[in-house]
Amino acid sequence: MRSDGREQSDLRPFAVTLHPNKYAEGSVLIEVGNTKVLCTASVEERVPPFLKGQGKGWVTAEYAMLPRATHTRNQREAAKGKLTGRTMEIQRLIGRALRSVVNLHALGERTITLDCDVLQADGGTRTTSITGAYIALALAIHKLSGTVGFEKYPLTDYLASTSVGIIQDQAVVDLNYDEDSKAKVDMNVVMTGAGAFVEVQGTGEESPFTRAEFDEMLSLAEAGIRQLIELQKESLGAAGERIGKGKP
C-alpha cells in the first residue's frame, strides 16, 4: 500500500470547479489531490503569422507555477527574464496534446490559448494541466458554438492525462510529489476518449526500465485515464454532448 493509503491503481481525489473566472471564454479550477491548477481558455479572432490565410485555427498553451506553489519559494520566471527549459517543455506538451483532438479547419481562423497556472503543486502538475485545460477548452468551444455556428464541431474526442512510475519495483499511477521524488521511472501518458495514445513519455534517468515494466505502466495509465475521462464527461455534462460527433 502507498504512503497515502492508495492501492497501486488508485487515482487521487478529483475535484473540478467550473467557471472560476468571469472573463475567460472557458475556465476551470482542477484539483487532483493537493495539486491545484487554474485553467482558462481565451479565444482571439486571429491566428499566428505562420497560419495566416489558411482557413484554419490554432490551439496553444502556456504554463506557470505561482512562486509559492511548492514547498519552498521559487523565483518568478518574469523576474529571471526568461522561461526555464522545464516550462517550455511542459507548455509545448500541453498545446500539442490538445491540438490532437481539435479539428483546426473546423475551428476557423481563431486562436484558443489555454493558460494553466499552478496554484499549488503536489506532483503531476503537467498531467493535471492537460486534463484541466481540456475541460476549459471544451467549455470555450461549447460557448463559441452558440455564437459562431461551426459547420463541424471542432472537438473530435475527449482527452486526459496521468502519470505512472515505479517505486520499489511496483508500478503505481498518479504519483504525488513525495512518490515522484522516490520513483526510479517517471512516465506521462496522454490518451483520447477512444483509447488512442497522443503522448507517451517515459524517462528512466535514475534507472532504465524493461519492456515488461513499460507494459505494466502503460496499462495502469490507460485504466487511470479512462476514469479521468468519465469524470470530465460528468463535469462537462451538456457542454460535452457534441464532442466527437463531427456535426455542427
Next chain:
Amino acid sequence: MRSDGREQSDLRPFAVTLHPNKYAEGSVLIEVGNTKVLCTASVEERVPPFLKGQGKGWVTAEYAMLPRATHTRNQREAAKGKLTGRTMEIQRLIGRALRSVVNLHALGERTITLDCDVLQADGGTRTTSITGAYIALALAIHKLSGTVGFEKYPLTDYLASTSVGIIQDQAVVDLNYDEDSKAKVDMNVVMTGAGAFVEVQGTGEESPFTRAEFDEMLSLAEAGIRQLIELQKESLGAAGERIGKGKP
C-alpha cells in the same frame, strides 16, 4: 448613486479565505468585489546582500496578474522577458507600504516575501494586494513567533489601502474597473491602524484637481481604510492580538 448601487462612501463586498495554500507560512485569498488576489508570505532565513550582517530583516513583495485576470488576455511578463513599468511600480509600493509597519530589527536576519497574484481584476488590484498582503504577513509573523521567540513583536501596527477618485465631480471610494476608467482623478492611499498615512498617491493626468477635491478624497479614503482595518482584525482574530504591542 453609483452604477453598482453603492453610495459615495461604500466599499465593495469584502471576503477573506485564510490559508488557501498549504506550504506558505502565511496565505490569504482576498476578494474585494470581483477583484481576487492570492497573497502568500514566504519566510527565508537569509537577507539580501545589502543587509548582510546588520542584524535586521527584510520584507519585500512581488505582484503579477494571471494572463486572463482581465477582460482580454494579456501577454505574460515571463514570455516578454521583462517586467513592465507598471508591475515594478506596484511591487515597490507594496513592499514599501508593508515595511512601514514592521520593526526590521525585531524581525531578525530573515526575509519575508509577499507574492500577490491577481486571479481576477476589477479595479483596485494594487490596494487590494496591500490589504491582503498585510494579512498574509501577519499570519506568517504569528506563526514565526511560535518557533522563533521574538524579543519584540515585529508588527507595529495594522495597515490597509483603498482607492478614491472623482467621477462627474463627485468623490467616490473603492472604484471598480468601470469607474476607474471614467474617473478624472485617481488616488491610492495606504494608512495604518493609528490613522497615519504611509502612501498618498494622487494623479490627475486627465484633469488636475484642486486642494478642496484633494481633501475630500483623502477623508473618504481614511474612512474606508478604517473599515478595512476592522475587517482585517476580525479575519486575523487571535493571530493579530500582539500587533503593535511591542512585547515578545
Next chain:
Amino acid sequence: MRSDGREQSDLRPFAVTLHPNKYAEGSVLIEVGNTKVLCTASVEERVPPFLKGQGKGWVTAEYAMLPRATHTRNQREAAKGKLTGRTMEIQRLIGRALRSVVNLHALGERTITLDCDVLQADGGTRTTSITGAYIALALAIHKLSGTVGFEKYPLTDYLASTSVGIIQDQAVVDLNYDEDSKAKVDMNVVMTGAGAFVEVQGTGEESPFTRAEFDEMLSLAEAGIRQLIELQKESLGAAGERIGKGKP
C-alpha cells in the same frame, strides 16, 4: 536653519541655459542647486501604434542618470540590459505630468519625446526633470507653432514640480541629497500655473505621517512651485506668451 543655510521655505539657486543642443527642437540645461539635468524635446511626425488614426498626438519622457552623476559610480542600465524599477517609475511620472497640460488633439498626429539626462545629482532629480522638461517642451511647441500653424495652441498651462519632506519634525522644501537621506517623509508635488495638482506622491516608509504634517508639506510645495513657475515664465519670455490662451 538648514545645513546649507536655507530657511524652511527657501528653494535652492535656480539656473537655466536655453538651447544647449543644436539639433533638438527644444532643449534646456536646468540647474537646481548642484542637480543638473539636460532636457531635450524631440518632435517626430508619427504617433505610437495605440494612437494611430485618432487625430491626436503624444508626449512621452525618458530619464537616465550618467554613471557618475552620483557620489559613487553606478552601472549603466544599457550594460545591465534593462531599466530599473526606479527609472521606469520616474519616466512614467514625467510623461504623465507633462501630458496633463498638453491638448493632444491640438498637437495633431505627432510625438514629442522629452529626454531628461541627469549630468549631476544632488537630490530632486525627478522634480527638476519635470520643471526642465516643461521648458524644453514649451520651446519645441513654440518652434513648431511657427511651421505648423496650430488651430489651438497645444500648451494649456505652465507646470513645475518640487519636493518636500520632514526633517527633525520640521517640513522643508526642495531637499538636497543630504537632507533627502535624513528625511522621514518624502513627497513630490507637480502643480500647474493655475494652482491645480497633477501629482501628489507622499511616502512615509521610515515613519508614517499625520494629516497635519501632510497639509503643511503641501502648502510649502505650493509656494515653492509658484516661484518655479515664475522662473519658467522669465526663462521662456516671448516663447511662453501663448501658453494657456487656447488661441492659434
Next chain:
Amino acid sequence: MRSDGREQSDLRPFAVTLHPNKYAEGSVLIEVGNTKVLCTASVEERVPPFLKGQGKGWVTAEYAMLPRATHTRNQREAAKGKLTGRTMEIQRLIGRALRSVVNLHALGERTITLDCDVLQADGGTRTTSITGAYIALALAIHKLSGTVGFEKYPLTDYLASTSVGIIQDQAVVDLNYDEDSKAKVDMNVVMTGAGAFVEVQGTGEESPFTRAEFDEMLSLAEAGIRQLIELQKESLGAAGERIGKGKP
C-alpha cells in the same frame, strides 16, 4: 519500400570520424545518412553549485544547429538572445540520457559537457546527437582513466538512440527529414546495451496511435539500437573495453 530504397527496418549509412577536434578530451563527427553532428566532450574539474561537496560528478549536454544546417537558413539563437523551447528540450534529453549510464560517484567531482553541434540536418538530429555524444563521452572517460585512476569505471553501459514513426500505416525506423515530415507518429527511443529503455517519447499530434502500433514501433527501435550499439563498439575498440565492468 521507402523513398531512399530502404526496407522498413533498415538504418541509414553510419559513419564515425574519431578525434576531429584536437583540444577536446573526446570528440567525434557522426554521420547518419546526411545528418552530420560534431560532438565534443569537455572535462572540467568542478561541479555545478547544486552538487558541491557531495563527492559526485555531473554530465550535461548542449545542442545547437548551425544556421544553414537546414534547407533554409535559420536565425542564430545567440542573435535572438535566447534558446528556443526545442533546443532546451533536446539538450535536457541528451544530458538525461547520458547520465543514465554514468556512475556519477565513480566519476568524482568533475563535469563532462557534451556539445552536439549539427553541421547538416536531415532528420534524427536529436537521436544522432545522443548516439554520437555517447562515443565522445566514452573517449573522454577512457582518456581520463589514464590520468585519474578511477576506483570504479564510471561508464556502466553502452547507450544509443534512434527514431521510429508511422508512414502510410507502416512503421519505419531512422526517418530522414522527408519521411519525418510525412509521419503521423514520431517516436524517439534511447536504450542501453543491456536492452533497457532510458527514454521512450512518442507523439501523435497529427494522429493518435494504438497500442499495437506502439508495440511495433518499439520493437523496430530496439532492433535498430542494437545495431547502433554494435557500431559504437567497433568505433571505440579498446577504448570501450572497460565499459560496464565496474572495475577500475
Next chain:
Amino acid sequence: MRSDGREQSDLRPFAVTLHPNKYAEGSVLIEVGNTKVLCTASVEERVPPFLKGQGKGWVTAEYAMLPRATHTRNQREAAKGKLTGRTMEIQRLIGRALRSVVNLHALGERTITLDCDVLQADGGTRTTSITGAYIALALAIHKLSGTVGFEKYPLTDYLASTSVGIIQDQAVVDLNYDEDSKAKVDMNVVMTGAGAFVEVQGTGEESPFTRAEFDEMLSLAEAGIRQLIELQKESLGAAGERIGKGKP
C-alpha cells in the same frame, strides 16, 4: 626561425574543401594551419528594411566559435543571451570587407548571408573567416548567375586577409595562437586582388609601434595576401572566371 619552423614571411599550410554543405548556395571548409572554419553562403530573395525598394542587394556576415573550438571550453553566446563585443566586431568586419568587392546594384534585391563557424581555433580566425567567406560568396554568386542572369557580374574583385605582428622585434605573417599571445603588435589586413587595401587594423595595446615597424608589417601582409588570392583562384577555377570583368 619561428616555433613551427616557418620563416618570417611563410604562411601556414592552406586547405580548402568545396561544398561541404549540401543545402547552402555556396560553402567551403577552410583550413589555415590548425584553424578550421566552415563558411556557408545563404541567398535570400529579400533585403533588410533599410534597403527596401532601392534596387540593390546586401551582403552580411555572422561569426561564431563552437564552444570547444579552443583549448578550454567557452560558454555559448546563445546561453549567455547575447553576443560578446568581440563577436560583433568580427562579424561587422567580415561583412564590411566582403561588401567592398560586391556591386550591390548588380546583385539586385537579394541578401547573401555568410556564416563563418569556427570548428577549431589556432589564431587568425577572423582573417581565415574573411578568406573563406569570400570563396563561399563567389560560389554562391556563380551559382546564382546561372539562374538569375545578371546584367553585370556582381563580384568586382578577389579579396583575402591575413594577420601580421611583431614578436621579439621581428615582423611575422599569419600568426598562430601561440605567436599571437606573444606578439606586442597585432595587425589584420584585408586586400583586394588589385592590391588595394580594404581594412588595415593595427593594435599595439601592449606596446605602441613605430612607423617603420608599421611599414614592414604592411609589406609582409601584402605579400601574404597575394599568395592567398592565388590559392583562392585555384580553388574556384572556372567558378571564378567572371570575377571583376563587369560583364553579365
Next chain:
Amino acid sequence: MRSDGREQSDLRPFAVTLHPNKYAEGSVLIEVGNTKVLCTASVEERVPPFLKGQGKGWVTAEYAMLPRATHTRNQREAAKGKLTGRTMEIQRLIGRALRSVVNLHALGERTITLDCDVLQADGGTRTTSITGAYIALALAIHKLSGTVGFEKYPLTDYLASTSVGIIQDQAVVDLNYDEDSKAKVDMNVVMTGAGAFVEVQGTGEESPFTRAEFDEMLSLAEAGIRQLIELQKESLGAAGERIGKGKP
C-alpha cells in the same frame, strides 16, 4: 578648401572645461568643433575577477550617446536592452588605447573607469572620446598620486586621437559629420606623445585605398595628433608634469 573653410590639415576648434563634475576623481568636457563629450574618470579600489591577486590595476571605458546627440533622435540602448555592436567596438577601442600608456602594475589593484557620454555629435566622437578620456584619466591619476603615493607614476606618456579620410581624392584631417558621410575612406589613428602608434584603423568599405593614399593619411594624422597633445599639455598644466617620467 573644405566646406567649413578649413585647409586639408586644419583641426577644428578645440575647447576643454576641466572638472565639470563635482564627484568624479577626474572629469572634462571636451569640444572638438560641434562634437561635445563629457568624460569622467571613476576610481574604485578593486579589480575585475580575472585580475584578482596579481598586484596590478585595470583601466576600462564605456561610451554612449545621449538620444538626441544627433540630427534625429536615437533609441536608448538601455531601452533596447542591449548595446549595439558599434558601441561595444568603440568602448573596447577607448579602453585598449588608454591602457597602452598606463603602467598597470604601478597603478596597483584599483580600477579606473572612463565614461564618455556624447552630449552632441558632429563627427569624430570616438577620437574625441579618446582625447578627452585621456585628460580625465590624467586628472584622476594626478589626484590619486596625492593620496596613494605611487612608487612609479602610472602614466607613461600622453595619448590623443584624430580621424583622417579621403574626400574627392584629397586627404583631410578631423572630419565633421558632413565630411564623414562623403568620405570614401575613413581612418582613426591613436598615437602617443612619443609619436608611436597605438591604433591604426582604416576602412575602405565604399572604395579600397592605395598604399600611397594610406601613407598620406597617416602623415596628416600624425601632425594633427601632435597638435592635440600640445593642447592636452596646456590643459593639464601642472597636473601633467610627472607623466612619462617613471618617478613616484
